[in-house]
Amino acid sequence: MVKENLMDGGCVGELKKVIACMKELGKKPKVDNFQDKLVIQKTVCLLELLGFDMKYGFSMYVRGPYSSDLTADLYRNKDEVENLRTGYIANNREKSLITLVADASNNLEPSMLEIMATYAFLAKKCSFEGKEAIAELKKIKPFYSEAKIAVGVSRAKQLFPATEKEIREMKAEFKEMESAAVADNKY
Amino acid sequence: MGEIRELVRDAHALNSKLISVPRLLILASLEDLGLDGAAYRELKAGLEMDDGLLYSNLDALKEMGYVKEKEIRLENKEMTSYHITEDGKEALNSARAWLKKI
Numbered sequence A: 001m002v003k004e005n006l007m008d009g010g011c012v013g014e015l016k017k018v019i020a021c022m023k024e025l026g027k028k029p030k031v032d033n034f035q036d037k038l039v040i041q042k043t044v045c046l047l048e049l050l051g052f053d054m055k056y057g058f059s060m061y062v063r064g065p066y067s068s069d070l071t072a073d074l075y076r077n078k079d080e081v082e083n084l085r086t087g088y089i090a091n092n093r094e095k096s097l098i099t100l101v102a103d104a105s106n107n108l109e110p111s112m113l114e115i116m117a118t119y120a121f122l123a124k125k126c127s128f129e130g131k132e133a134i135a136e137l138k139k140i141k142p143f144y145s146e147a148k149i150a151v152g153v154s155r156a157k158q159l160f161p162a163t164e165k166e167i168r169e170m171k172a173e174f175k176e177m178e179s180a181a182v183a184d185n186k187y
Numbered sequence B: 001m002g003e004i005r006e007l008v009r010d011a012h013a014l015n016s017k018l019i020s021v022p023r024l025l026i027l028a029s030l031e032d033l034g035l036d037g038a039a040y041r042e043l044k045a046g047l048e049m050d051d052g053l054l055y056s057n058l059d060a061l062k063e064m065g066y067v068k069e070k071e072i073r074l075e076n077k078e079m080t081s082y083h084i085t086e087d088g089k090e091a092l093n094s095a096r097a098w099l100k101k102i
Helices: A015-024 A034-049 A068-076 A078-082 A092-104 A110-125 A131-140 A146-159 A164-186 B002-012 B021-031 B040-047 B051-063 B086-101
Strands: A059-061 A064-066 B067-074 B077-084
Touching (some): A015 A034, A015 A068, A034 A064, A064 A110, A068 A078, A110 A146, A131 B040, B002 B086, B021 B040, B021 B067, B021 B077, B021 B086
Antiparallel strands (some): A059 A064
């Protein structure tokens, strides 16, 4: 249902690609369902960070990374979204990115997606590096356990290559561990 | 003197109960989230407010008709989320415009 011609059949971003993703993932989201919208928001955020451009600008809100344009498009095209109507077919590269995100997030578990997307957004878009990004993530999402955050961050890191600072931090950590091991052997 | 008269005149049109840092922060944080709103726990963490401060100000904003709450379900957990109303957006914009004049 086309209501206004903004960019892509009444959409601000490329909703046809978002719907194609949901189709690929075997999801049939309900636009009024909080959890379904969260899954769409965080999946699209991660995919955009990985280079699958769907033209949705994400910013940091109290909910973590969020696109109000995406929400507006979902509501304006509720029927298309809920019935997975799209003429777009993801190409092989896009399909592999979708599978990557689905596998890393325990098949789109909402809390895992939320942790992964928030960490990735902080690291890639907000110039937080390594431990700083984790500290900020814990401030924004203090209601998730340390264990869950550790798993989410590690899954997010699998999706993106480590930065130079992260590699330096890892080397420093290994060095500390090595020194501790050598000291243990002395006694 | 003309400017202060204008400020006073515009102040009469404002809801002075809204001019408080926690209330303005809550409305500003919900402004772009539309009907999705934010869960209580997200507001608490994102705005760095304790329960007493957040609850009392959310209650006041609900009474003013600027915020509405609804029950949501996330991974089998029931929680409350809050979203801004059209009146809330209007009041926030008026407050923002008035504060800019000061």
